[in-house]
Amino acid sequence: MNRILIVEDEERIASFVEKGLRANGFTTTVVGDGDAAYDYAVTGGFDLVVLDIGLPGRDGFTVLRELREARVTVPVIVLTARDSVRDTVAGLEGGADDWMTKPFRFEELVARVRLRLRTAARAPEVTVLRSGTLSLDLRTRRARSGERTVDLTAREFVLLELFLRHPGQVLSREQILSHVWGYDFDPGSNIVDVYVRALRKKLGAERVETVRGMGYRLSAG
Numbered sequence: 001m002n003r004i005l006i007v008e009d010e011e012r013i014a015s016f017v018e019k020g021l022r023a024n025g026f027t028t029t030v031v032g033d034g035d036a037a038y039d040y041a042v043t044g045g046f047d048l049v050v051l052d053i054g055l056p057g058r059d060g061f062t063v064l065r066e067l068r069e070a071r072v073t074v075p076v077i078v079l080t081a082r083d084s085v086r087d088t089v090a091g092l093e094g095g096a097d098d099w100m101t102k103p104f105r106f107e108e109l110v111a112r113v114r115l116r117l118r119t120a121a122r123a124p125e126v127t128v129l130r131s132g133t134l135s136l137d138l139r140t141r142r143a144r145s146g147e148r149t150v151d152l153t154a155r156e157f158v159l160l161e162l163f164l165r166h167p168g169q170v171l172s173r174e175q176i177l178s179h180v181w182g183y184d185f186d187p188g189s190n191i192v193d194v195y196v197r198a199l200r201k202k203l204g205a206e207r208v209e210t211v212r213g214m215g216y217r218l219s220a221g
Contacts, residue, residue: 002047007037034058044165045179053080068095075116129164163218172215
């Protein structure tokens, strides 16, 4: 099931888009400001982003530029009230895959979402993720640490995949919770720490570093 990040600060519009996309079989996450949009999108946990331009914090243009500078290739559909040719060109040249203006027909948005997802699916698929002597085969769902094969639970697999897609990058507990467990999980839970400890036991304590006050990072060892 495709996961879509909806970035919209107007609650009425965000709720309308979210309910409609869920009714069409998509899994959705909603954020209302540019800083959260970047933090969630950069995790690699989404198949597409629906992005407003006029946002608190970073505006949509800044979010888009920083995602592309970070080599995040997730398809982005801009959904905005700005309808000038100048803004449209700036958005498309800045890395947006599509541009829609408000008010909009929901059927058209769904059609564009499906088109962008099909286009993205044609890209070459990475089947093995690697960092140093650590590897994860996404097809067989097997991990290797040096010469050792490591058995992982379903959650451990998703957590390790997230780390391997962002080697050296600090991931906050909130980012990990959203990607591995979804928004419904209690943000005050220590479940992330429990699973990080489990990975350390299986892969080696040095594999996952704690960055105090920020989160966790996969080491390059």
